[in-house]
Amino acid sequence: MRNHIFAFLMFLFIVAAGSVQAQNKNFYFTTSDSVQLYVRVAGQGKPCVFIHGGPGSWPKYYYALGGNITEQDMTMIYVDQRGSGRSGGDGSTDYSLARVVKDLEEIRAHLGYEKWIVMPHSFGGTIATEYVYSHPNRVLATIYVNTTLNLDYAKSNGITQAARILNVPESDFLKPGVSKTQAFGAVWSKLNEKDMAYKMMYRDKAQFQEMAAVMDTTLNWHFGSNVWNYPEYEQDFTLKTAAINVPTLVFAGIYDYSVGPEHYKSFQFPKATYRVMKTGHCPYQEQPKDFQKYIRKFLAKLD
Template sequence: MKNLFLVLLFITAGFSAKSEEKRITTSDGVELYVKIEGKGTPCLYIHGGPGSGSYWFEKFFGDFMEENFTMIYLDQRGVGRSGSAANNDYSLERMALDFEEVRKALGFNDWLTLGHSFGGILQMGYAEKFPKAQKGMMMINCTLSLKDSFCKSWAPKASEFLGKEYSGCEQDSLPMMERMGMLGSQLREKDLFWKMAYSEKENEAIMNATWEEIENWNYDLGNAALAYDEYWKSYFEMTKSVDIPVLFFYGTTDWMVGPDHYKNVTFPNMLLWKSEVGHVPFLENTNDLEKAILNFNKKYNFFIQ
């Protein structure tokens, strides 16, 4: 197949990048929004959601990251400022190929990735398809099994906030997606959804307002991704064989992923970091997140001298 993606910028590891916004077209014709800013080791931000976009992380935590890394902010296909797939391909294999095509377009031999939430599954899919592309992974409040997060934390805690008791996924008469939608709607009706991720109600509004700052936000990935069975696969077992350095940062009040989710994560080369925070540390506990990232990168010598 003819290579359609545009080589818009060539940056070798260690070169200081000035702020640039780019459009990179993938091999299947999807135009991706990419912003490069900062200096130092290249680091791709892999946002969660699915469909949350890269803007909020850049807005609330970008200054710190750009002081230490050449940051690549990518809105994934079907998200935010990026285009959608004409063939409606939002598979994990295609997402991993997007990351790889962006890396090659930008001229990096390899890079770090930093994932948030659902982004952890994307990082694992990327590691599975392109094991040499990532020199290390920073996983911030990441789930590596949607089913585990939902059954052991999301559904029980949402039910508790609603004054109910959850019998568990094995006894549930509804499919997970239907139960998730029902509980989510009930939480929103009672204005309680913020408790799943935040310590303060106003912080949910602050985060949600970032989407309003981007015109014509693209929601296609968010509407499509969870229909793919591969996103519901557990990646716990795979962690045993991924030997690149990993920062696994988790929150003690993160009910979206689960405060005990880390117990199933067994990367052999891992810095495990416990933090007193909910699901969004880059807004609610930036000091601890900065400390974790600095310690991880100093430990594994990722900072360019």
């Protein structure tokens, strides 16, 4: 009898281990317009799609720098957006907002999830908001991690904050005949020249260097180069948040000058919980234990 019980327990262990292992996989998904997207699935629990920023970066900066802690509580789906990271896409690829949103919906259907949690970071907030706004019946909840929902605001804030860090007047960049986009690029160039770019995102330069080390410039950056040809990304997405009627957790950092420490105050989510942390742009890297704690509390309310 003991042998039978032992054998049965071993069987349950193997089955359980297999079910967890099945949630850890990497694969390429071919979209309906024949673009190959790199997808990584890891963890266990409610499905959550991570929408990376950049524009044109990749999700490794999240899961390699502490974000993988969320895999203990959710099945994380990491997607390299078209024209980004390990995914396909070239200069002739469709990078419209509608097409990028469609990519996410096709992946959700392929994985067989009726609903999932949507977790954007940084520029990913624009894509996530459009996805949730367009497919409300496919979203269980949202977790916004230090996101930009208004690029015009982000540019204005970036110019102001960079000028403060450089200790120069904004007029050094906002000159007649110079667009806000050009001025925004100029302040970042000057910050890099002075080795001060880290101050826009972090208090700790070493953490900025850790993030930079994860970035691989040999990968695909076509999305980041071509996204500015699509004006729909420039809209004020905070206006659409009023119609997103699902539980929402919003992270913001009081030292996050890349999106603006008070940008979250313009969000209009009807069911939002706000966590304003003493971090810069990457709370999952800077304070991973608190980041996990707040997410766990949020997830508990979804049950």
